[in-house]
Amino acid sequence: MARDFDAPRGGDGDDDLQEQSLEALKAQRVGAAADLGDDVxxxxxxxxxxxxxxxxxxxxxxxxxxxxxxxxxxxxxxxHHRSQLADVRRTVCSDCAA
Structure with a gap:
């Protein structure tokens, strides 16, 4: 399942749908754990x-x-970009040199 992370997020109307989806996912998880039997x-x-x-x-x-x-x-x-090079001999960035 591909997700579009650049798509705009929904408004307040999506809260009920998300809560229903969350409840459905929780029910699936409980059902899946029950299907595994005594081995888990x-x-x-x-x-x-x-x-x-x-x-x-x-x-x-x-x-x-x-x-x-x-x-x-x-x-x-x-x-890193060359502008962040702190020690040329050791090739260490400015964050690690501090």
């Missing part, structure tokens, strides 16, 4: 994994190679 511990059934919804979704991101005016910090391993 009660604590595991209550455990809410943050990435459970996106586990089966494929993410499509275009990754650009490091540009000529960028560097990779040897401390935090993030790619």
């Amino acid at each position: 511990d009660a604590l595991e059934a209550d455990l809410d994994l943050p990435d459970a919804e996106v586990r089966d979704e494929e993410l499509a991101l275009r990754v650009l190679p490091r540009q000529a005016d960028e560097f990779t910090c040897t401390s935090c391993f993030l790619v």
Whole structure:
């Protein structure tokens, strides 16, 4: 299921729909936990994994190679613009040098 994160959010009329959807999701979760049977511990059934919804979704991101005016910090391993280079010898960004 693809989500459009750039789409405008709904107004006040969507609150009832969202509450109904939330209740339906909670009912599905309880039903799914009941279908698992005795193999699932009660604590595991209550455990809410943050990435459970996106586990089966494929993410499509275009990754650009490091540009000529960028560097990779040897401390935090993030790619920064050359203007944030604090130590040329160690190639450390200004955030890590502080």
